[in-house]
Amino acid sequence: xxxxxxxxxxxxxxxxxxxxxxxxxxxxxxxxxxxxxxxxxxxxxxxxxxxxxxxxxxxxxxxxxxxxxxxxxxxxxxxxxxxxxxxxxxxxxxxxxxxxxxxxxxxxxxxxxxxxxxxxxxxxxxxxxxxxxxxxxxxxxxxxxxxxxxxxxxxxxxxxxxxxxxxxxxxxxxxxxxxxxxxxxxxxxxxxxxxxxxxxxxxxxxxx
Numbered sequence: 001x002x003x004x005x006x007x008x009x010x011x012x013x014x015x016x017x018x019x020x021x022x023x024x025x026x027x028x029x030x031x032x033x034x035x036x037x038x039x040x041x042x043x044x045x046x047x048x049x050x051x052x053x054x055x056x057x058x059x060x061x062x063x064x065x066x067x068x069x070x071x072x073x074x075x076x077x078x079x080x081x082x083x084x085x086x087x088x089x090x091x092x093x094x095x096x097x098x099x100x101x102x103x104x105x106x107x108x109x110x111x112x113x114x115x116x117x118x119x120x121x122x123x124x125x126x127x128x129x130x131x132x133x134x135x136x137x138x139x140x141x142x143x144x145x146x147x148x149x150x151x152x153x154x155x156x157x158x159x160x161x162x163x164x165x166x167x168x169x170x171x172x173x174x175x176x177x178x179x180x181x182x183x184x185x186x187x188x189x190x191x192x193x194x195x196x197x198x199x200x201x202x203x204x205x206x207x208x
Contacts, residue, residue: 054096055205059186061168064154066117071107074126077140082123084113084141086197089169089189092134093157095208100134104159104206108138110152115144142171142198150176150183155204162208169202 078086093104107127111117118124124143130136145151153169170177170188177183190201 055094055098057096057207058157058165058167058204059184061166061182061184061187063156063166066111066119067109067154067156068119068122068125071109071125071127072122073128075128075136075138077108077124077126077138079123082112082141084144087140087142087200088197089138089140089153089200089202091136091202091204093130093136093159093204093206094134095159096205100130100132101159101206101208102130102132102134104130104134104136104157106130106136106138106204107156108140109154110140110143111146113141113144115146145176148180150174150180157204157206159206159208162206165204165206167204169200 093101093106095101105127106129109117109125112124124140128136128138140153143151143153151171151174154166155169156164156166158164168182168187170183172188172191187202192199
């Protein structure tokens with residue numbers, strides 16, 4: 001199974017490289033580290049081109065027992081008391097025509113580096129809204145694993161007045177991906193390792 005996952009990831013990386021090469025300059029971004037140092041120029045996954053064919057909506061996943069309502073407005077989970085490998089997650093929220101959605105809500109929550117959820121407070125929990133370009137950014141840490149699950153982030157999205165989408169994001173190459181019954185390959189993050197942490201990318205598509 002590990003070989004098949006590796007092959008799938010390699011194929012995705014190849015297709016990604018082709019997409020980046022063909023993308024207009026407007027959809028290429030240079031990512032600078034949020035840790036105060038330049039990590040170099042990193043090409044983000046371009047927003048899909050607008051076309052006649054509708055994009056597929058991001059797959060729905062279970063909300064799980066760890067969801068906690070009324071999260072604070074924040075996009076930086078690397079606060080006092082939270083340790084772990086830094087991850088900067090970025091991407092766009094799009095409609096089915098590939099157009100960016102301004103002001104879409106993204107509510108993220110996940111386990112800390114030890115695989116524990118914070119139920120007494122809001123560590124590794126928070127919501128944000130997309131920019132005019134449809135872009136979002138989350139500064140967080142690599143979540144730990146716990147019995148029965150592979151490594152993942154939870155997220156709930158809504159573009160008012162559209163329906164709520166609840167889903168999860170997964171990490172490529174994880175040994176537990178093959179045994180987690182909730183794992184979906186379509187929800188794999190694009191990951192790039194740097195000396196300062198990991199840069200991750202995922203574009204969401206919502207029904208509006």
